[in-house]
Amino acid sequence: MSGAIARFRDSDLWWSFKRSPVTILSAVVALICVGGALLAPFIAPHDPFDLASLNLGDAFKPPAWDEMGDAIYPLGTDDQGRDVLSAILYGARISLLVGFCATAFATIFGVSLGLLAGYIGGAVDSVLMRIADIQLTFPSILVALLVDGVVRAAVPREVHDQIALFVVVFAIGISEWPKFARTVRGSTLVERNKEYVLAARVIGVPSLRIMASHVLPNVLGPVLVIATLNLGLAILAEATLSFLGVGVPPTQPSLGTLIRIGNDFLFSGEWWIAIFPGLSLVAMVLSVNLLGDWLRDALNPKLR
Amino acid sequence: MPDAAVFVEAQDLVRHFDVSRPILQRLAVREGKRILRAVDGISFTIPKGTTLSLVGESGCGKSTVARMMVGLYGTTSGHVLFDGRDLKQARAASDQRRRLQMIFQDPYASLNPRWRVADIVAEPIRAFGLAQGRDAVLARVAELLTQVGLSPLDGQKFPHEFSGGQRQRISIARALSSNPEFLVCDEPTSALDVSVQAQILNLMKDLQRRLGLTYLFISHNLAVVRQVSDRIGVMYLGRLVELAPAETLFTIPRHPYTRALMEAIPDLEMTGRTRIPVGGEVPSPITPPPGCAFHPRCPLANDRCRRERPELLAAEATMVACHAVQEGRAG
């Protein structure tokens, strides 16, 4: 393990990381977002889900620095008297969870199909890639809305509320897989004709094993970049769905839900209810995207 | 070596590739199918423990033959016989499959960059179950690395830590790890510097002597081929134009193309003779010329050559496919 750490500290990746202040800043912001979300139950000043602790009398409190503000609600409260800061911390949890799971789903699904298409070729390749092409002609948010709509129509209301989180993850994940599949297919087409793959074929290693142990590790570089960039997109997609009211259930508000709620009060002067969740979302997505950009440049030897 | 038993045999091998454009484009421009005749009827035998080399310029089909001989490409028609069995059957059984192995040209592409050298060399050992348990596998890997002139400690490194010549040694160790009897070597030294090429050629000769290996050696370099071969086949546009014992080929080259090839090699001895390079270029294997494929560049071509394709026929110790040689016009 210490050997792995030493290797990383000696690697080009770490070196280019240290030389990019923007990247370091992004990493710090991303770490704060992730840390805040993970540790929400411990660091949040209030529990926004504990109905007993809510006091409607505390509704619409402005941020603490406003003269009408209250020090125990640093970023103010919403229409229910919930602490906005706590809601953001808990909401970021949901946003990140959905983002990570959707990206992981899209990555695994897309990479598997891309490997199969590229390695096997022929009809398998044609069918998979035409499906990907067709899907890419629709905006991915439309695909996600469609999936969500179909599930809503298919299952009863109470069941839907229970599986809503999974539906959102699936809807966002399925809308993003073609990017992964196409990239991996392209790299696989290159790798499968390289001589180390031929050497494995000569000794009769089964195709699935060759794909998993030879081709996969050599096509993962670009996947890592797309996955990082995609994480930002997935978080945004979730926020969009929740803003439109079709995403996560209202009992588990994400950043998108918070912005939707705040949106109703934006013009009546209670700006903080929407603005602070919005700023958090921007910080989170921007830092992830900047990290993704850096990773893309650092892993591309041509740009160095 | 006529008394040695035939070990590997190619019977009238043909391999076509469909290089047509996608069907919609083809219909749009009213174009027929385009068939690339990479290999167009090749037969040879390799006795056990000997080396047959195939030489020719790029696009002559020699690498396609190499890949057919280990089953990486199927045959459009014809058969490969391996130790008396059809190659397809032989490759279906793992105790037969392990007897044939391949060494590749590019030492930078033939080793998986993400694997440690020990795992690369051990892959065939594990695939064929040739050693049981981690320690036995590693002991065998250490033995193989020593055999090709590397240190057993090199097993812990990654391919990028080695030079081209060392990588080719690793490649050879991997090929040897399944105790093969037949090795197909596709331009094994073309990507190497000349001093390293000598190391690898010497190593391959040593291994052949020690392990009784049979080689099919593919190269574009006639001087290299002369050092390693028992017999040599010269290929042009998917066919053998001459097949002869190595010394015979160099002392009495018969086919005009063989002569042109030898003529084209830069002369290190600096005898000051002026060479007359053969004109023209290799035609496309999609639309090969009628008759003898070499006739557009051949100084001896006549009407028959333009019309009728010559067969590979015996002329003393040599097999040669040339009307001029068979008619005694070659001089």
Add this chain to the structure above:
Amino acid sequence: MPNPILEVRDLRVEFPTRRGTLVALDSVSFAIQPGEVLGVVGESGAGKSMTGAAIIGLLEPPGRIAGGQILLEGRRIDNLRYEQMRRIRGREIGAIFQDPLTTLNPLYTVGDQLAETMLTHLPIRPAEAKRRAIEWLELVGIPAAAQRVDSYPHEFSGGMRQRVVIALALCAEPKLIVADEPTTALDVSIQAQIIALLKRLAREKGTAMMLVTHDMGVIAETADRVAVMYAGRIAEIGPVRDVVKAPRHPYTAGLMASIPPLDRRVERLAQIDGAMPRLSAIPQGCAYHPRCPKVFSRCAVDRPELMDAGTTDAACWLHYKSPAHA
């Protein structure tokens, strides 16, 4: 001796990396006379291509010239700005690379590219340029030049493309041609045609040529003098016949011996054990000493400069004569 076309003095090229500065070329000095072909050979990584790149001002960043001078007809060109160097590259130095496609623009016909080059560098009119473009294509042996002049690069085969590149490099009538592995990507029969062509044109036009290749055979056929490079330095330089037939540096001798002969079969080829060191690990003293069969104590300590070794100059302590004897 007449004034040389090209003179390289003590050239040093460095690559700054994060692990320290690599010295890719060190103390490289040679000269090329008018009409002379200097061959530069060596194994991959010896610095032969980099020498060519430094001369034509196309070192890949972060590589940079850290010392020495490059003089074209007595004028320094190593410190010129990119724009000035670009003008010299077309007009006074022609470049030929291994892959013709890197030189040819796929969007223009070969005739337009030839005419454009001549119009930029020579005082002629467009109609004259067009006429000369056809002449050049004929000269480099492209059949039906009058028709092919309007073809695009992809319509030519590899060998024909390299002929077009040669025409392009020569059409502005440069004084020097730097050819980097011009025949390596070609088949032997085509290679022979291209070598014959280069040789003829260099003779006819009196152009000096620096021919970089790993192929001793090509050098033996084409060059007048040859420089053998090892680990970023010149190991031996001299008339081609002397270097090939009676090499004075043990590395050249080993290199020559390891070339498989065409005219006979040998049981064992002479081999040089080991490999050329990486730039990051060049040994002290003579860079070749760990592989040298004639190594002695001094080789591991002092780095030899080129010294008179009789017929050639070799960087080897075997040929050192102490000043007292001289």
